[in-house]
Amino acid sequence: MSNPPPPNDNAGRDVASQDEPAGTPSSHPGDSPSMEGPAWNPEPLALLEGMFTLSPVPYIIFDAGGHARLNNRAYREMFGAEPPPGYNLFEDPENERTGLAGFVRRAFRGETIQTPTVWYDPNAHRALGVREARRAAISCTFFPLMGAGGGVTHVAIAFKDVTAEWVAREEVEAERDRLRAVVAEKETLGKNLHMLEMLFQRSSIGVVFGLPDSQTLTEANPAFCRMHGYSPDDVEGMTLEELFAPEERARLPALLRQVHEEGHVTWESVHLRQDGSRFPVMIEMTAVRDASGAMLARGVTVQDISEYKRVEAERVAHLQRTSKLQEVTAAFSRALTPAEVARISASAGIELLGARAGGISLLSPDGTELIAVGSVGLGDDPVRQYSRIPMMAKLVPVDAVKTRRPVFCDSEADYLREYPEAARADTFQGGTRTSLPLCVEDRVIGSMGFAYETWRPLSREERELQQALAHLCAQVLERARLHAEQRRAEQRASFLSQVGTALMESLDYEATLTRVARLAVPSIADWCTVTTIQDERSLGRIAAVHKDADKQPLLEQLQRRFSPNHHWDERYLRVLQRGRPCLVDVVEEAALVGVAQDEEHLRLMRALGVSSCIMVPLVIRGRPMGVIALMRSEPEERYGPADLALAEELAGRAAMAIENALLYKEAREAIRARDTFLGIASHELNTPLTSLKLNLQGLRRGLESLLPGVLAETVRVKFPSIQRQVDRLASLVRELLDVSRITEGRLKLEVGEVDLVAVIGEVVTRCAEDAARAGCELRLDVPDSVVGEWDRLRLDQVLQNLLSNALKYGHGQPVTVTVRADAASAMVTVRDNGIGIAAEAQARLFQKFERVASERNYSGFGLGLWIVKQILDAMGGTIQMESAPGRGATFSVVLPRTSPP
Numbered sequence: 001m002s003n004p005p006p007p008n009d010n011a012g013r014d015v016a017s018q019d020e021p022a023g024t025p026s027s028h029p030g031d032s033p034s035m036e037g038p039a040w041n042p043e044p045l046a047l048l049e050g051m052f053t054l055s056p057v058p059y060i061i062f063d064a065g066g067h068a069r070l071n072n073r074a075y076r077e078m079f080g081a082e083p084p085p086g087y088n089l090f091e092d093p094e095n096e097r098t099g100l101a102g103f104v105r106r107a108f109r110g111e112t113i114q115t116p117t118v119w120y121d122p123n124a125h126r127a128l129g130v131r132e133a134r135r136a137a138i139s140c141t142f143f144p145l146m147g148a149g150g151g152v153t154h155v156a157i158a159f160k161d162v163t164a165e166w167v168a169r170e171e172v173e174a175e176r177d178r179l180r181a182v183v184a185e186k187e188t189l190g191k192n193l194h195m196l197e198m199l200f201q202r203s204s205i206g207v208v209f210g211l212p213d214s215q216t217l218t219e220a221n222p223a224f225c226r227m228h229g230y231s232p233d234d235v236e237g238m239t240l241e242e243l244f245a246p247e248e249r250a251r252l253p254a255l256l257r258q259v260h261e262e263g264h265v266t267w268e269s270v271h272l273r274q275d276g277s278r279f280p281v282m283i284e285m286t287a288v289r290d291a292s293g294a295m296l297a298r299g300v301t302v303q304d305i306s307e308y309k310r311v312e313a314e315r316v317a318h319l320q321r322t323s324k325l326q327e328v329t330a331a332f333s334r335a336l337t338p339a340e341v342a343r344i345s346a347s348a349g350i351e352l353l354g355a356r357a358g359g360i361s362l363l364s365p366d367g368t369e370l371i372a373v374g375s376v377g378l379g380d381d382p383v384r385q386y387s388r389i390p391m392m393a394k395l396v397p398v399d400a401v402k403t404r405r406p407v408f409c410d411s412e413a414d415y416l417r418e419y420p421e422a423a424r425a426d427t428f429q430g431g432t433r434t435s436l437p438l439c440v441e442d443r444v445i446g447s448m449g450f451a452y453e454t455w456r457p458l459s460r461e462e463r464e465l466q467q468a469l470a471h472l473c474a475q476v477l478e479r480a481r482l483h484a485e486q487r488r489a490e491q492r493a494s495f496l497s498q499v500g501t502a503l504m505e506s507l508d509y510e511a512t513l514t515r516v517a518r519l520a521v522p523s524i525a526d527w528c529t530v531t532t533i534q535d536e537r538s539l540g541r542i543a544a545v546h547k548d549a550d551k552q553p554l555l556e557q558l559q560r561r562f563s564p565n566h567h568w569d570e571r572y573l574r575v576l577q578r579g580r581p582c583l584v585d586v587v588e589e590a591a592l593v594g595v596a597q598d599e600e601h602l603r604l605m606r607a608l609g610v611s612s613c614i615m616v617p618l619v620i621r622g623r624p625m626g627v628i629a630l631m632r633s634e635p636e637e638r639y640g641p642a643d644l645a646l647a648e649e650l651a652g653r654a655a656m657a658i659e660n661a662l663l664y665k666e667a668r669e670a671i672r673a674r675d676t677f678l679g680i681a682s683h684e685l686n687t688p689l690t691s692l693k694l695n696l697q698g699l700r701r702g703l704e705s706l707l708p709g710v711l712a713e714t715v716r717v718k719f720p721s722i723q724r725q726v727d728r729l730a731s732l733v734r735e736l737l738d739v740s741r742i743t744e745g746r747l748k749l750e751v752g753e754v755d756l757v758a759v760i761g762e763v764v765t766r767c768a769e770d771a772a773r774a775g776c777e778l779r780l781d782v783p784d785s786v787v788g789e790w791d792r793l794r795l796d797q798v799l800q801n802l803l804s805n806a807l808k809y810g811h812g813q814p815v816t817v818t819v820r821a822d823a824a825s826a827m828v829t830v831r832d833n834g835i836g837i838a839a840e841a842q843a844r845l846f847q848k849f850e851r852v853a854s855e856r857n858y859s860g861f862g863l864g865l866w867i868v869k870q871i872l873d874a875m876g877g878t879i880q881m882e883s884a885p886g887r888g889a890t891f892s893v894v895l896p897r898t899s900p901p
Contacts, residue, residue: 058159061145064108066090066101069154078136078161107142107155115140117162137166206302208235209288212295215240215252227304229274240300245270245278255285259298263287271302279306321465324352328469332476336487338362341480342374345448345473350377352469353462355450356430357382360438360473361389361397362446365640370397370447377451381427388586395422397447400435404444406470408463409433412455431455436470440478448473485642492646495523499650503657507664510542516628516654517543524646525630526637527555527608532618532626533576542626551608558604562597579624581616581651583644609633614644616651620659628654749791749874751899756786756795756826760817763799767807775812776832782819786826788897794871795895799828801864802891806832813888826895833888842881876900 052059058075062068066088076082083089095101098120103113117139139160147153200207206224210217220235228235228243241249248269258265264286271281282305288297328348335341338360346358359375370389378386391398396419400407409415410432416423428451435449448470502515513530520528527546546555575582584591587610596602611632618626628651632639764778771778806815813833820827837845846869872879876896883889 052156058161059156061154061156062089062104063154064152066104075159078159103140103142104155104157107144108152110144110152111142112144113140113142115142117166119166136161137163206304208300208302210240210298210300212287212297215256218297224302227273227302228271234274243271243302245272256298259285259287260295263289268305279304280309281305321352324348325468325472329472332472335476336480336483338373338477338480340374341473341476343376345469346374346376346450349448349450349466349469352465353450354452356453357428358448358450359386360446360448360477361386362438362477363391363401363444367391370401373446378428385425385427393422394419396433397435397449400437400447400449401444404437404439406436406463406467407434408458410455410457415455432458434458434466436466438470438474438477440474445474445477445481488642491523492649495519495646496649496653498523499653503653507661509658509661512657512661513626513654514543516650517545520628520630520650521545522547524643524650526633527551527631529555529559529629530618530626531629533624546608554604554607558601558608562601562604575615575617575627576624579617579619581614581644581648583639583641584613585638585640587611587613611635611637612639614639614647616644616647618651618655618658620655620662625655625658749794749899751789751791753787754790754792754795756788756790756821756828756895757782757784757819759792759796760799760819760828763796763803764817766800767803770804770807771815774807774810776807776810777814779814779816781816783821786819786821786897788826788895789899790875790895794875798868798871798893799830801868802828802830802893805864805891806830806834806889809834809889811835821897823897825897828893828895829890830893831888831890836885836887837881837883837889838885842883845881846879 052061052070053072055072056074058078059070059072060068060075060083061070068083068087068089071082089095089104090101092101095104103115106113117137119135120138121135139162141158141160143156143158144152145154145156200221203221204223206221206227208217208220208224217235217238217240220230220232222232225232225235230238241252244252251267251269255265255267264284266282266284268280268282270278272278282303284301286299286301287295288299289295325348328344331344332341335344342360345360349355349358355377357375357377359372359378361370361372363369364371368391370391372383372387372389375383375386386397389395389398391401396407396409409418412431415433430451431454432452433449434451435447437444438446438448448466450466499516499519502519503512506512506515513532517528517530526548528544530543532542544555544559546552592602592605592610596605608631611634613632614630616628616630617624618628628647630639630643630647760780760782764780768778803815803817810832811834815833816829816831818829818831820829846865869879872893872895876899878894880892880894881889882892
């Protein structure tokens with residue numbers, strides 16, 4: 001039931017307990033003797049028992065607690081069972097859902113309720129324990145039953161079964177709905193038939209019907225007739241087979257069977273028009289059947305897919321072109337030379353455009369020529385004809401470069417009219433010619449062109465494709481140019497670095513020039529010769545190197561047999577006379593023939609290969625003294641301004657190296673002359689100096705004995721000064737003698753057991769007078785004895801030099817001599833606190849004739865420390881120095897205590 005009333009305040013109360021005494025035995029009138037729940041008081045129901053029990057109307061009575069107290073046979077027949085013991089209608093969720101509990105509560109409030117008819121299923125009341133009760137349409141009436149006290153104590157529910165009436169009424173409504181649906185369906189079918197007729201007549205897709213048991217056509221729409229070029233009368237009676245191209249007709253029987261079995265089939269085929277022309281179609285054939293499944297006809301839709309096929313073909317072609325362009329782009333990414341770029345672009349153009357030949361030409365550096373860098377598909381004659389095109393010529397590629405616009409000459413008449421001279425001289429027998437400028441930013445660097453087998457107009461897409469290829473090609477060529485420049489710069493830097501290193505390895509004139517030739521090949525030349533002036537009237541080759549070992553004998557043969565004095569049309573002589581380089585970017589065959597001295601000379605030059613040449617002078621001390629000739633053998637390899645600059649740099653460095661070699665040779669000769677002079681001078685000076693010393697000593701003794709007292713004292717005071725100057729002169733002569741001996745390798749050591757401390761004591765004693773005169777205190781920090789195997793005289797000379805220098809530059813400050821020793825070596829340290837030595841002067845302190853102090857204030861040749869270093873080197877010792885301006889200097893000598901082997 002639906003729409004339950006609001007909850008009853010008395011729900012759940014035991015009504016009988018209000019009006020009946022507690023403990024009254026419970027009884028069930030009728031067929032049910034007893035039930036659980038409050039005590040049963042039959043008094044209010046006694047008068048009705050007979051009437052309700054025997055009534056054909058199903059009823060049931062509930063007390064206020066929701067327990068069933070009485071039901072009749074009609075109720076049990078209607079619902080199949082009575083409520084089980086302990087059943088409470090207020091605790092049954094189904095009663096709350098259907099509204100039954102709400103109606104009961106309203107009845108307990110004194111309201112008689114007539115409910116509307118509803119479908120009721122007792123099986124939904126699982127708490128009732130009903131099994132297989134029928135579903136019924138019922139109407140319920142709720143009667144409140146008054147107790148003795150006047151209040152409602154029970155509620156009786158009477159049920160009316162109206163199932164038959166409701167079923168009949170529902171069947172009538174269903175039939176009425178079915179009739180309405182049939183009417184609507186007929187109306188819709190009429191509309192659909194009208195729409196289908198309009199669709200059939202106005203559709204852009206061809207539609208034709210055929211008989212089910214043959215290929216005969218019965219009816220076709222206007223689109224089908226227009227598509228095939230037939231009238232409707234022409235189509236009627238035709239067979240389906242007549243529409244198909246001959247090669248397609250064999251498929252029809254199998255397709256017709258498939259339609260009969262599966263009801264539908266779609267396929268792509270080729271149809272014929274009435275005029276015999278062919279066109280691609282998409283066919284869809286459907287079996288038209290009646291309600292029993294019998295085939296009434298075959299319906300065929302035909303769609304002309306010519307445009308689709310054209311678009312699809314264009315799409316496929318576009319994809320193929322895109323794929324090819326991607327391949328070309330990938331190939332371009334690996335191309336590093338203009339020749340590779342030309343080959344790739346020409347091949348791509350031939351494949352994509354159907355051209356017969358293609359190629360690329362680049363502007364020469366001076367802009368006067370178009371020089372071919374590569375081609376595909378041209379014969380030998382066209383390759384030679386178009387290898388170099390003057391910019392003054394009237395040709396397709398020249399016009400493209402000059403105008404910076406593509407030139408598409410696809411008509412023979414136009415070609416003859418626009419380029420008559422080119423047409424007459426053209427060695428390429430073909431058709432359509434095209435040429436596109438290769439532009440990078442605002443510069444034109446060359447042209448790309450294609451030639452076709454026949455004359456034919458080019459489509460817009462073909463022209464656009466050529467322009468795209470030209471744009472891509474120009475970018476790749478520019479990248480290749482930049483890469484080549486960078487690579488050449490790196491190669492030049494590496495080459496010049498190698499040249500600098502190699503030229504420093506030798507100071508021999510001819511060896512240096514031979515190294516230059518070997519470095520040039522193959523870095524910047526395929527072969528190289530170096531020629532120098534032998535005398536006032538002739539040239540002679542110093543070096544000749546070829547990169548190909550098999551051709552080296554040919555080059556040597558050329559060098560032996562043929563004089564360079566008349567080589568290359570006397571260009572050698574002109575380079576020498578003018579002192580300026582010569583660049584021949586392309587050596588023509590005629591040039592070789594013109595300079596050849598005889599047939600053998602020409603044969604050797606051809607075999608060696610000469611495509612480009614650079615000759616640079618070797619300028620030494622302002623005069624051209626020789627020529628370096630660099631040759632390229634491959635036709636595509638040509639020298640340019642950058643190569644000429646590199647060759648000039650090479651010649652300059654070679655000339656500098658030769659000049660350095662000459663300077664070195666002259667310096668060696670000067671040093672040798674100086675050392676010879678010093679040796680002779682020292683020997684010559686030493687003899688009179690020895691005699692002077694002896695005579696001075698004798699004169700001193702004689703004068704002291706002969707002169708009176710005052711005069712003798714005066715002479716005695718003067719003689720020490722004279723003696724010091726003589727000793728000074730003797731020391732200088734000894735230094736010169738030592739220099740001579742060391743330079744000539746005649747320094748010999750007399751090694752023996754020597755006490756280092758004793759030698760230091762002798763030197764200090766000898767220098768005491770000089771120390772006093774310099775105002776320097778001599779301080780010693782030495783052990784008792786340090787013995788080793790040394791040359792006593794040379795050891796004395798080393799210590800004398802170090803101590804003399806310390807006193808000379810000490811400036812009245814103390815000079816300290818320290819000795820430390822271990823089992824292997826002894827170290828002597830001489831420290832002064834004088835003027836010190838600047839850092840930039842310390843590096844040359846031990847060099848010959850080097851002085852770090854002013855000659856005006858400090859005398860000497862600057863040989864002392866150099867001699868000390870040479871002596872220590874010979875003795876296996878070392879010397880180190882630490883100094884700073886104004887902080888004095890410390891010299892540390894380390895000597896091994898055993899003589900070196």
